[in-house]
Amino acid sequence: MDKLVLYALSFLYILRVLFGSEVKMAVQDPSYPAYVDSSVIVGQTSLFQKDIEKYGNIEYMRCVPENGFFPDLSTISHVDIIFFCSPNNPTGSATTRDQLIHLVQFAQDNGSIVLFDSAYSLYISDDSPRSIYEIPGAKEVAIETSSFSKYAGFTGVRLGWTVVLKELLFSDGFPVAKDFNRIVCTCFNGASNIAQAGGLACLSPEGLKAMVETIKFYKENTEIIVDTFKSLGFGYTFQAEAGLDVVTTPGSGFGPAGEGFVRVSAFGHRANIMEAAKRIKQLYK
Template sequence: MWEPQLVSHCSKVPRNVNLEKLRSGYLFPEISRHEAEHLQENPDASLIRLGIGDTTHPIPDTITLAMAEHVRGLSTIQGYRGYGAEQGNMALRKAIAGKIYQDMGIKADEILYRTEHNATFLAYSCFWDPMLPWLYKTHLSLVIVGQAGELEEETGKYGNIIYMNCGPENNFFPNLWAIPRTDVIFFCSPNNPTGHAASRQQLKQLVEFAKANGSIIVYDSAYAGYIRDGSPRSIFEIPGAKEVAIEISSFSKFAGFTGVRLGWTVVPEELKYSNGFPVIKDLNRIVCTCFNGASSIAQAGGLACLSTDGYQALCNVIDYYMENAKILVDGFKSLDLNVYGGKNAPYIWVHFPGLNSWDVFSDFLKKTNIVTVPGRGFGPAGEENIRISAFGQREHILEASRRLKLYL
């Protein structure tokens, strides 16, 4: 008896062509796959994960107590709150303005809270031609919304993006005057992955360059709390920056909120489109229309982070991570390797001239059971490097340092 072949139904909706331009999986799932394979071949291996750069230290009590109190209040008539202000509670906006941006003249109204990824929020506006120094997720978000242009298979670069190489050869700062104009300049300091914090002089150049070109800087300061050497913790420490920059930051690495989810964006009133319209008005509208604000619980935690006690406790946690970084930097240096970062950021960047970064990654994993991140994962300019995260319990960091010296 003849049976009709089962042909499954397909919609007539075409796939977003931009998604077809994405290559390979997202970096960290890819690393996890390598990890899993390694563990399958070496079931007894004791892995030390210095890869993804996730915070590991418990959140100080004073902060989780504030969140728990808020949460339990939601079970009372007096304490129950539903929708909050889409831009974040005014108390929290004021606390950021006062504590993080004191003396920079940033107003509470210029601060918008978020949970979603930085890049998503901005890519959502999708009105800019970008230039960026390897901001991994920003990169991919721009591809998806069609702003990145065509992929050049050979180089792995996208046609509408200007790549600014930052390495030891230029003190991790691009030669701006050799770069064509773009609408937007993405800049991250302290930098992920290199761990370099831009100096005041470098940032002055960046602001001048943006002003001369009429560009907007999107400045990612997620690691500002790790700066130790007096480099600026905000682009708004630079005179004139308010007319040319948006700053994007987060409680993730500052307060161990990678799972709690809370971030903010500063858009000064002085920042204007070419027609004179203030950018803050549009981004405020986008926040109110397209996002419904961050969790009220996370916001209660954010407020506690900025209290005197909370802030001090967080500084102690950051000191702990930075001591980790020092141990790792010393370990690599003792091997005569080219080591960067680790002084103003929890990331260490190690250069292996002429080597493929995935090969170095695999070699590390095989010989030391330490998980790192291949530099290539951050973009074409990351090749020949690996990134090591200083997040971790001290005992693991010390053990990692021991293994480095023993097996490399």
Template sequence: MQLGPQSNFFPDLTITPGTDIIFFCSPNNPTGHAATRKQLQQLVEFARDNGSIIIFDSAYSTYISDDNPKSIFEIPGAKESLKSSCSLVGFLSYMTSTALYMQLLQWSIQYSSGWWPSMRLSRRFSGDAISAVIDYYKENAKILVDTFASINLEVYGGVNAPYVWVRFPGSKSWDVSAETLEKTV
């Protein structure tokens, strides 16, 4: 499915052929676009009409701070179109942090008289700590958006995701990345 700034980073479903599986990420990496309620309603209708399965990746939904849906399950009829709702990044992060937590817990039981490591780990991931990290990344994204906009480049994202997408007219992304690394490292 083709998408870009001309379509607000959402595919034109009127010209998209039917498909068996739709992988959809919102907020999107790398554009930073979070799908609107209307866009997700269109996606669910498209999936229903075509018998498609939606695999919805919402790993960065905690960054959404406006009225855009954080989950496709906020859309009526979505449950019937989703055979799986997943986030590979979120799943791997969960598995890694769970494994780490279990190792620390085991270490705490075997080698210490208390539960200090497990208590410290649980405190690190409190709601306030997570909110602070999200705010930090969103502020960094805002700085990038403002900086690129100040030099008259088209910039998108950074509102509901930690990602910023910038158009460098006449340049390929690899060339811009290489030049940036060469000049800043």
């Protein structure tokens, strides 16, 4: 490993500066809105096309139940950067090992770099890869980022890490890690001592145990919500964010393929989850 950066920084902003405004990107559809929004802010996209609800110069990779939430890569034109999140936000779908092998091979064949977001990886309970670096060849085509936000409630603290390996090179052979490090050191002074101390505490034996327990609690919340949907005959995928008022997010807010879905969350107090489940049942029964 050539570089492990632990900062409270905007990963997406750094990447925009690193790769410039002339690159073409692909994103899962639906996906975390910041992937597209940050591209718009720095001028990597063309005009928004209202008729299809998409920005130009972005390849929207449709990931829906019909294709197992994994895109048909044979339909994707040449792209420089591929944003990929597993488990995905908002669908919660975890990419299988065979699918990730296919993605890495696609990147190798097309000279693309995969920006792999593993912010939810500790929620994986089957044998799906938790890191893209588990896949042979990924070191030469991927950057991985993650965060304490989903494991330890650090959302407001904005503490995370990015891994850029020495094997990842630009087309001229120059290491991507060197440019990444220069940009980070120029633009940021690093996370506060308090935030870093919190992150280190999370990585201690006691901290890791606490994070596992927190994830277990949220997954139990998910089971309550899923059971509620099942009892009403609703379809669902894994990631189930709902408050006391049962506020949901329209799926279209995550991309055109999210139309017809809503996103709810299990990240909440148990009493609120139970109340939300009760209200949903009362509303739809």
